[in-house]
Each structure stands twice: as C-alpha cells, then as structure tokens.
Amino acid sequence: MPHGYSGKILRVDLTEEKIEVEEPGELFFRKYMGGATLGAYYLLKELDPGIDPLGPKNKIIFAASVVTGAPVSGFCRYAIVSKSPLTGGIADTQAGGWWAPQLKFAGYEAIIVEGQAEKPVYLWIDDGEVKIKDAKKIWGKDTGETQKIIREELGDEKIRIASTGQAGENLVRYACVLNELKHANGRLGMGAVMGSKNLKAIAVRGSGDINMADEKTVGERAKWFAQNFKDNVSNDRVSEYGTAELVNALNEGGMLPTENFKTGYFENAENLSGERMTEEILVKGEGCYACPVKCKRVVKTEEPYEVNPKYGGPEYETIGALGSFCCVDDLVAVSKGNELCNKYGLDTISTGNSIAFAMECFENGVIDEKDTGGIELEFGNADAMVKLVDKIAKREGIGDLLAEGVMRAAEKLGEEAEKYAMHSKGEEIAMHDGRAKGMVGFGYMVGPLGGDHVVVEHDTDFDESALDTWVEQAKPLALIERIEAAGMDYQKIRQFMYLQNHFSMMDSLALCVFSFAPVRTLTMEHLVELVNAITGWESSLWELMKQGEKRVTMFRAFNVREGFTPEDDSLPDRLYEPIKSGPLKGLANDREEYEEAKRLYYEMMGWDKETGAPKKSKLIEMDLEWLIDELKI
C-alpha cells in the first residue's frame, strides 16, 4: 500500500454513462506524480491529434497529485488538463481552495472525463459511490446558484463543488472552472470544455484520510510554517494585502501593464491597490485548505455597483486586466467585473485583455458604436468594462466576437486589429510586462501554454534589488548570481531553463508557488522533506526537478503533434516596441536577442531547431521512449 495516495483514477464516459476505477500502479505514480504530468500522459496516449477541443473526442482531466491533501500550506491544489479551445495546444490550469483535498479524501488522485452527455449532467462523487446526475435544475445558472442548488439537492452544505457558469455553457473560449465560487482554474477555457460535454459541475464528498508515511514530520512542518510565515516578507505582504499589494510596487517600478501594454505606468494606480482595497472595501482575507496565509480577498460594496462577498475579491491579475490594462482606475468597478467573472465562469485575465483589445480597436476606428451597441468603448470607461464582461459571458453583440479570444477576433477584424491583440499561441497575455521582466517575456514566447505568467519565478526576484532571502533560497537550483531584470542574456537563458523546470515540478506536484522557495517560506529542503514524509519515498530535489522537465517535454510533444512549429514561439510586436512612459520609458525587447535565446534554449532542452520537437535522446532521458513512435522521430 503506497503512502500519500490511493493510486485510484476515476474514468467517466459521459456518452456511455460508464464509470470505472483504474489503478495504474505504484511505478506509474512515481513516473507521473500528478497534476498536468499525469494529465499529459493520458492526453498523449488517448487523444488523436487534430480533434476538436469542443467535441466529444476531447478529454478533460482533473488531477491532484501524490502529495495533495497533506495538511500543510500549499498542498491544496489540482490541475485541469485538456486540449485548449483557445490555443489548440495543451491546457494546464490550476486552482487552490478546497476541492482537491476533498477528492483525495474520497479516495481518488484524478478524474478522466470523456465523451459527451446527451443532456446536462453533473458528477457526484461520494467516497466510493459515483453517479452521473441530471443537471436540468442548474443548467443556465451561475456558479453561486449552482453550488447552492447542488448542496440543497444532496443535503450537505460541506460538499465541495467545481463548476462552470453560463460562460462555460456558452462555450466562451476562455470560460473557467471555479470551486467555492472564488478559486479559479482560470485559464485556457476549461469551462468551455465542460460546457461542450454538457458537464456542469463535479461535486465531491470524502470521508477518508491521507495515509502519510511520517505524519509527525508533516505536522511539525505545518506548525513551523504557521509560526514563521510572517517572518517571510513575501508571505506577510500577501497575507496582509492580498496579491493586489503588487499594484503600487509594479507601478512605481514602471512595469504595471497599462493601456494594452502601451505603457508600464498608470497615473491612478494607487486607487486599485491592495492597500486601498484594505482601507475601503475589504471584508476579510480568506485562504485555502490548511494554509494560514489567507491571501485571498473578500470584498463587499454597495455603490455604484453592488458586489456580493461570496464571490471573493479581485486578485492582482484581475486588477491588472480589468483595471490598469483598460485604464480603469475604479476599484469598485473592477470588483464588480471580478464578481461577474466568478459568477459566469470567465477567466479574468483573458476577459480584461480582450476588453482592452476592443478599446484599442475602438480608439483606432477598427470598430465603432454600431459594433459595440452604442457603448463608448474608450480606455478608462469603467462602466463599459463592466458591461462588456456581461456581454462576453452571454455572447451578446460585440461580446460574441470577444468570447472567441483576441487572436480569433483580430483575424475577423483584419490586419489593423492584429497589432492590438496581445496574445501568445492564442492565449491572452497575463499582467506582467515582458519587457521589464525578460524571462517572463521569454516565457510568453516559448511557454507551452501561451500568455502564461507562471512559467518561471519572475526576474525581479533575482535582480539587484531582490531581497537576500530570495537569492539565497534559489541556490539549491544552481542559481547563484543576481541577474538584470530586463533582457535575455546567456545567464538568463540558463536561469530560465532551471526555473521553468522548477515551476513545472511544482505544477506536477500540484503545489502552491506562494508557499515555497525561492521567494516564500518553505525552502527546497522542506519541499523534499515533505514529499518524502508524505509518500515514504527517498526522493531528492534532483528527481523532482526531472519530473518538472518531464512535464515541459510532454507539453512540447503534445503541441508538436498538434502541428505547432517554432514559428508559434513568438511575441506580439508591441513587446519589441518601447514602453511609452513612466520610469521604464523607452525599454524594449531586442528581437535578435530573443530569437537567439530561443535557438539556444531549444538546444539546452534537447529539442530540434527546425521542428521544435523533443529529440529521441531527450525522450529517452526523460523516460518517455513511448513517445518516439508517437512523434515519428
């Protein structure tokens, strides 16, 4: 009997209404520890390339990991993995909260959902008993109503529910999935995949325990974390002000994404800050399973918009996307936009990015009031931003076009609009300036998901102004020198590769990067200690880092099989153009430097320069030789 995990994977075929439990064995879970590494295994084995992401042949996998559910800060997360309707490549999007531990308590590591239900359904997992239930009563409802009705129907307030809202049903390409109405698997359209399968929600109740190898060590470390996290500046900051604490710091540094990446400085940024939120609209901080940090926010407002606290409050990314990126300086409007996104099941990053795109199209006459239904869609118009969130979720008017994402919208609107579409591989770019942070920009370029900001720990955590702790805690990864935040010199290509493998490992184990080194409280040593105490393995940072590299390699293989080429590893032109104002005015990425970095990075990763595919030798090194035939190499 393994420790930390049950070894059971639930497979649900919605077409055949068939439910099975698979047990792939201990060796499998050592090779594919969880999250998207486990998910990518099944997608690579079972999906034919070229299938419609919104058709019955796509599969959607909800995956915790071998260590999820241990009662320590950061062990509460899970990944949703599928073929993305936004990019056509692999999707991996993660959420904390309470759902994943419950899945583990019910005795499962992951759920593979395939096929397409004939009519709307939801899945009910009650320990060993799993049922496909009629979702007639909740179809067409928002996430809040869905949660309430399911809990009433099943007669238990404590059931944990992951669901999508109307945006998922309407197949908005960046519709998301939320648990507890505020913990989002935000990115890449997993709500739409659920919608396409007529799957509204997955409700879970578990009564089991995590059978840990060394419960004492885990308990002691959890206690130590609770006693010490306030001494870690980064954990203290988010505990006090939420991730929105970043707004002022990024703005003063000239790198707050503003006006669709035209600039990095927003005059009225302070109105959007975590400090301001705390003073004016905060109800409380709230957290995830077993975490004392409580970095999530709960806000309540009455005027001019009524915001219901049950949907939480805006994170930094949301404030960036619906706020500064659209030049909206009204925190109440941003909070309303956030509430609507959480109700409808919309990714706040893609939503805000799409609205900013539409604003720039409006500014330049690509679209006009006839297209917007009379809305003056100018940068800074808070009310227009809120109205557009609603229209996107319902696919009404201009919202129908924006629900396709900026890449497809720009293709329809023509060449001029393409200049304003801030995406990579079809995914809207997140709220960090890829010029001010060179590796983050490079991540937008070569990262497998697209405009994803969680590819590496950010450049500014290692530059001359970075705290000593951050630099010290990165040393076990062989990152021993400080870097310049902007640009991609040789040192940074190496650093990018190591840090990408590191974050990828964190994702494979479904861990929260806000609990761990280099920047946060738990060190690399603690990480290994905890993995071993939970599983009973004698693992090492080396083995875990290889798990991270395996995930990156598998993602690459998936995308190549779907027809992605090195040309898809690109950035919008704007990130090669100078920031137009603020402290970093004039800063731009050098196209040649980025292209060279890309070639060198491919070589370091063991990928073919011409095709971008992992080489045979790399697949063998990664224990992925079964992919050799798959990739025809």
Next chain:
Amino acid sequence: MTGEGMIKVTVKMYSLLQREAGDSEIEVCMKEGIRLEKLLEKLCDKYGRKFKNILYNNEGRLNMLCLINGKKAELEETLKNGDRVVLMFPAGGG
C-alpha cells in the same frame, strides 16, 4: 513652510510599512544636506521597532527599495527640497 537651511520632502510608504506607520504619505522637514540614510533613521525613531524590522533585515541590510523622484536611490544620496521618496518592496512576481 521650510525655514532657511531646511528642506521638505514627501515620503510615500507602501505595504507593510504603511501598516506600521498608519500613514501612506507624510511630509518631513529636515536640515539641508541630509542623506537618505538619516531620513530612514528618523522614520524608524518615529514609528518604532516593528517598522525598523520591516525596513531592514536581520543583518541590518535594507529590505526595501528606496526611490527618489522615481529613480532607485542609494543610502548616501543627499536629499533636496521637494524630493519625493518612495519606500517599497521590490515588486517580485504575482
């Protein structure tokens, strides 16, 4: 009003410093020719031990970034009348 030989600077404090100070922005009058380091000492005297523990790490190194008029400043820098001093954590990731 600043008298002869005196300067007035604006100090903007973010995040945990704001929490400890209970202020986000203050004006400080000091003698002409004073260095940034001296201003920080003055603030630590005013706001107390917890404030100081946020500003400096255990080894006495500055934990925060100081900007003068938007530019990163060194502790030895001399302040001028009308300067805007920002004290903030390095941005980090989000």
